[in-house]
Amino acid sequence: MKSLRDHEGYLIIDHSQTEGVPDEVVVKLGLPAGSGKGVFETATFTCSHCQTVVIINPDRKRERTYCRGCNHLLCDPCGAERALTGVCRTFEQKIDLFLTSKGD
Amino acid sequence: MGARYSYSFTTVTTAAIANATNLTNSAYPGFLQGGSSTQRLNIIEVFMGGEASASSAPQIMILARDSTVAVTAISGGFVALLDGSGTAPATTAVVGNSATTTPQRSSTLHLLHLSFNAYGGIVRWVSRQGEEPSVVGNTASLGEVSLSATTGTTAGTLSGHILYEVA
Numbered sequence: 001m002k003s004l005r006d007h008e009g010y011l012i013i014d015h016s017q018t019e020g021v022p023d024e025v026v027v028k029l030g031l032p033a034g035s036g037k038g039v040f041e042t043a044t045f046t047c048s049h050c051q052t053v054v055i056i057n058p059d060r061k062r063e064r065t066y067c068r069g070c071n072h073l074l075c076d077p078c079g080a081e082r083a084l085t086g087v088c089r090t091f092e093q094k095i096d097l098f099l100t101s102k103g104d
Numbered sequence: 105m106g107a108r109y110s111y112s113f114t115t116v117t118t119a120a121i122a123n124a125t126n127l128t129n130s131a132y133p134g135f136l137q138g139g140s141s142t143q144r145l146n147i148i149e150v151f152m153g154g155e156a157s158a159s160s161a162p163q164i165m166i167l168a169r170d171s172t173v174a175v176t177a178i179s180g181g182f183v184a185l186l187d188g189s190g191t192a193p194a195t196t197a198v199v200g201n202s203a204t205t206t207p208q209r210s211s212t213l214h215l216l217h218l219s220f221n222a223y224g225g226i227v228r229w230v231s232r233q234g235e236e237p238s239v240v241g242n243t244a245s246l247g248e249v250s251l252s253a254t255t256g257t258t259a260g261t262l263s264g265h266i267l268y269e270v271a
Contacts, residue, residue: 006232007232007234007235008232009229009230009231009232009235010228010229010230011218011227011228011229011230012226012227012228013218013219013220013225013226013227014225014226014227015220015221015224015225017224018154018159018221018223018224018225019159019160019221019223020221020225021162021219021220021221021225022162025162025164025219025256026219028256029164029217029218029219030217031217031219035219036219036220036221044229044231045232045235046231046232046235046236046237051215051237051238052214052215052216052237053167053215053216053229053231053237055217091238095144095238095240095246098240098241098246099142099240102141102142102241
């Protein structure tokens with residue numbers, strides 16, 4: 001049986017041999033606090049509506065947007081748009097439109 | 105599955121460059137551009153290892169679509185087919201980190217943010233098969249993706265690779 005975890009990628013940031021990066025830098029980039037120290041491993045997913053790679057914060061409590069149209073998790077901006085419009089428009093569909101316009 | 109390639113870069117000393125500003129030739133890891141108006145590339149993996157000699161060299165690296173694509177005299181980096189017995193497609197991707205018209209990172213279309221200390225730090229991101237961000241065509245903004253350091257980065261040396269598939 002397929003699960004959403006089948007869509008996950010993998011990220012490792014290894015600072016085991018160095019002082020790392022302070023929280024003020026990594027948090028500003030959307031990475032979890034503490035991810036700039038030691039060895040940080042986490043899953044990622046690619047938003048199916050915009051292809052942004054979302055680094056999953058293991059400590060996040062807020063629910064992520066799940067799109068039933070494409071059976072994928074969405075990034076927060078695309079999740080907000082999905083909630084407002086109710087429309088599922090995947091990046092693959094946008095690519096198809098682009099390629100059709102190019103006559104491919 | 106299409107032909108898979110490694111674009112690798114060695115001892116690149118990064119420069120902090122803001123969005124929508126010309127990237128400085130040879131001061132960023134590189135860009136991937138479609139080899140034709142309809143070619144599609146899938147980005148499979150990004151790896152960087154720091155080689156800075158100073159103890160604090162935070163790198164704020166962004167993989168992003170480019171609002172201006174590279175044109176003319178494109179060079180830099182190394183490209184190798186991953187499968188030693190593979191056959192290259194008729195049209196291959198355009199890659200490098202130097203050009204006459206230099207790329208500009210989009211202000212909004214950022215795909216992946218990676219931060220690490222180039223003084224011995226390592227970062228590796230791998231996509232799940234079928235979930236890869238893509239490059240389509242060879243014009244802005246879908247047709248080129250760059251990996252570069254943004255404002256706040258302290259110059260540091262790094263090497264690494266981007267694995268991609270010509271779909």
